[in-house]
Amino acid sequence: MNSFPFSIAELALSSQYVLPLLILLGAGLLLMLLDAFGAAKFLPWVAGAAFLLSAGVAWTQGAPAGRLAFFGMMETGGIAPIVHAFLCLSGLLTLFFLSDYLDRHDRHISDVYALLVFAVLGMSLMANAHDLIMTFIGLETMSMCLYIFAALFKTELKSNEAGLKYFLLGSFASAFLLYGIALIYGITGTTNFSLLASPERIEIIQSQQTVFYVGAGMLLVGLLFKVSAFPFHFWTPDVYEGTPTPLAGFMATGSKMATFVALGTLMHQLDMFQNTKLLSVVGLASLLTMIYGNIVASRQQNIKRMLAYSSIAHSGYVLLGLCASQSGMEAMLFYMFIYTLMNIGAFGMLGMVEHDYPDTELENWRGMGQKAPLFAVAFSLFLFSLAGIPPLAGFMGKYEIFIAVIREGLLLPAIVGILASIVGVYYYLRVIVVMFFSKSGETSALLPSASRIPLAGAAILVVLVLVLGIFPSLILNPITQALSGLSQATAVLP
Amino acid sequence: MVEIILFWLFSILGIAGAVGLIFNRNPIYAALSLIINFFSIAGLYLSLRAEFLAVIQILVYAGAIMVLFLFVIMLLNLQTEEKAEKFDAKRGIAFLFGLAFAAEMIYALRSFASEGQTPLAAQFDYGQVEPIGRSLMTSFLFPFEMISVVLLAALIGAIVVARKHTYT
């Protein structure tokens, strides 16, 4: 008597498709066990190896879009492997700076590695979901880990504030998302992307416009909160400020990349979102986000808060890219990849000196150019890249986005974006000016006293930012290839 | 007829519970109001022939989660909030937004009802043991397993935040 409607072979095939995820899951459990059995010093290495392995397996698993696993729950073809690899990379890069940072602050919280792995797992689940339920579960996995990151230094007031604020507001946003999903399920009777895109459901949606708009709107609220887009941005600076700096970098990159991919999939794979009203909402949010983020960032006296506002502004650019169609998705992924490199670099280097120059106040960085010239130069490089100055990678990212937007005929938004990013140049340059053109009198080592691992990480990132600025096709080509099969592939349930 | 009476009974009780949760100054009463709300929702599930959901709602929410809530409230010995909070501009705006949201929901759901279509979801026997068990083991196998990661992460988080300093 075998009443199960699926065979073991089918299950095995699905498991093979999601192998990169299973590697992360296993690694997370292994990390917890290793921690329990007193092998805490190997944890960063094990986590790093897991990220590398998982990313490697995903990279070799390329397939046309529509290769679904587990009854249409997960997309494992198309851009999924590449997104997974990018997310693993953001985790890996964070690791470079994380353990040194924890050591310096004398907080050896070894659980953080397992959480980092679970966070990346959640991001990947969310980004590559093919079902709204999966999107929600991924988002919750990711958010749960991020809440803990925010509250990690629990004896510090700022960290407490960050943890509580993020947790309460994040839960609220998740509730909106869930309510939105419930309404969409209520009218269509399904949460699966393939089924939602089927003609009969589209017909239902069209006959139930009002409920659909409310549901989709709430869905958008939940997702826009996670990328700190304009009306839902207010948590960002406080949370980033209280979060341990390398993890704040991770928060600003990985989680946003995952959310953007999920949002992009919803908007471009499902016809229901191909609808001018929703697109214009996203577009409006994007414009306001850019303007607000850049203007407020220019008034910050604290580098960490400045970077937080800048991350709001960057979300605006990417959202604008999302409003463009296919090429926007491509530009978005490319941009988020570049942004991951430079932002983790900036946050990581900030973390390296946070112990010696406390509070990350801009004032304390006076004369950094003389005190630690090499450090200052590298940090400036990341800032230039964030500002989008050629020939650095950040410029290529912005270029791709704006070109995609202009190609879609959205000339006015593109101009607003470009103007906003010019405002952005001001505050990045301000930091550089403070570092190099104000005297501090003392000179010291070329580099701040950091151990080799974070320095190596910073060096790798500097090289990547330079190289990708000149040869963007190294990353752009794989993305284009992965995306090229996306539009014509009509996903079928196994 | 009985169903309609029960529907209104549970709906009104449920809303009363939710309102009581928000406006009670005594935390224990607020928690009890929430329990009433949970029971009414379980009643609504029952009237939808979703027995399993109804029982799980009581078992998990009323029987486990709210017991823990009460436990914590009693352990911390929370007292009734003494002074009424001031009704300032912020609250006013929040109130307006809440009202707008409620209006929006009512409008949307009424438009749904007025078109005379039952929700698709209600047409299936989704709330019973067998369909739920079957779908958890088939189409929802992967999410079902992945939820355990959420719970695990939450568990670690609770320990990380609550544990005393044992940084080695």
Add this chain to the structure above:
Amino acid sequence: MAYVGYSLILILLVLAFLILGAAYSVWLERKVSARMQQRKGPNRVGPFGLLQPLADVLKLLIKEDIVPSAADKPTHFIAPVIAVTVALITLAVTPFAKVAMPFTEGTGGWLVIANVNIGILYVLAVTSISVYGVTLAGWSSNSKYPLLGGLRSSAQMISYELAMGLAVVSVVLLTNARFSGESGYLTPGAIVEAQRGAWNIFVNPIGFFVFVVCAFAEANRAPFDLVEAEQELVGGFHTEYSSMKFALFFLAEYIHIIVGSTMITTLFLGGYLGPFEGLIGVAAWPAWAQVLWGLGWFSVKTVFFVFTFVWVRWTLPRFKYNQLMDFGWKRFLPISLANLMIIAAGVALYIAYFSGQA
């Protein structure tokens, strides 16, 4: 509608028996404990003190009802009501016999108040909310000993509910193995029917043990009666209760014992099934004899477990609080989980074996 009528009659009967049974459980407890301590126990009111419970009830009824001035009055009033109500409603799904008679037509042939298809989950749900009576009583008294008792109770209930639930799941699995493919295997009736041939106590002894211990814990009985540990907490959660409200808590405790015994009987001892039913050919008996046979065995088993509850209380010393928690989380939960896995593997093998033959 006839079905509803029969159910109503059954409800009244069950309520009457429960309340009477609770009163006589008190008598049993006092008699048994007296025997154990070489005393005589109640022997003045009626033969063997059999009218003692009635005298007690009368005394409690006419005592003055004192509500502490600092108590939270509404909650103080509602707590004993919750305690008794919740204790009473558990028996709604317990089958007392199986026989084809007019009044069992609406319930699938079982003599049961309601044959709900999620019956066993209903029992678990009701058990899980029974903690509110004690907890609220502890809080509303606004006094420190009751509060401690209430806190202990909620922690204890939650800790032991898990192991209990897992033990029940193992029973459900076994039932499913017998009735594979048929639905409705969550009804207690089906669980009893599945034990024709082999009672679950023989098939699933670990589950039985875990369930019995958890039933003791859920009933707040010794050795898990920390909720009312008189040496530490005076009277525990009911310190500030007097008169009829106190009597209600007392009633609830003994109803819990009876209900716990019926659950153990139903889940593990074959409920209304007698031994060697196939050999003596019970199925061929007239309907009234079958009912009596079923009710008889059900009562015998239940009374035996009520006796066990008493027996254990006067034999074992009370746990310390940390032991209680350790026991629940570090012993019973793992044991219960392991047992569930063993049973699941066994069931899988059983099904595979029989499907291979078919």
